[in-house]
Amino acid sequence: MKCPVCGAVYRPTKQSTGAGETFPSPTCRRCKADLSDLLRLHDQAIWYHRQALHLCSQGRYAQAAAQNNAALALYSSNADFHALAGKLSALQGEFREAIASWQQALKFDPQNAVAGDCLQMIKMLTS
Ligand SMILES: [Zn+2]
Structure with missing residues (x-):
């Protein structure tokens, strides 16, 4: 951050x-x-993000998306949060939203592997 x-x-x-x-x-x-207030917010956001990852691994995508959105509401410039949002959208068949989320992730972190790989995959599938 x-x-x-x-x-x-x-x-x-x-x-x-x-x-x-x-x-x-x-x-x-x-x-x-x-930066202590900011760090507290950041910690809270990371906590929501971890809940989201856990729910995602259990296949509870809608709940995972809700937790990840809570993380994004607190801290919107974390590329990993956007990358996970994209993955969750894609898993629920929302590819347009998935692409938008991955592009956001790459805006904040051009090296983000998840977002980069997924965007490349989508491009191959749709071209
Ligand atoms: Zn400073």
């Missing part, structure tokens, strides 16, 4: 408490903005 203030990619950096313990610092390494 990116810092909304300066656009730097956030990576958790270990911060020493002085008591021999370390904890991930919720501040941007470039501009020092406090």
Whole structure:
């Protein structure tokens, strides 16, 4: 994820408490903005996304899509969320929506393997 203030990619950096313990610092390494609220939202979104993956593996696609949409509502610039949304649409026969989701995924992460492979497959099937 990116810092909304300066656009730097956030990576958790270990911060020493002085008591021999370390904890991930919720501040941007470039501009020092406090990102703790954002990280909480991001964690929540990841949690929804994991629920969605779990439901998907059980074949409960509609419920998985609902969980994944909750993740997207909290954090819409994660390529993996869009890639899964595309997969779930395709599994439910909604190919137009699937393609739109995969294109979104590639917009946020041009290297996203799931979205790239699936789009290529669709192109082969439809050409
Ligand atoms: Zn920043």
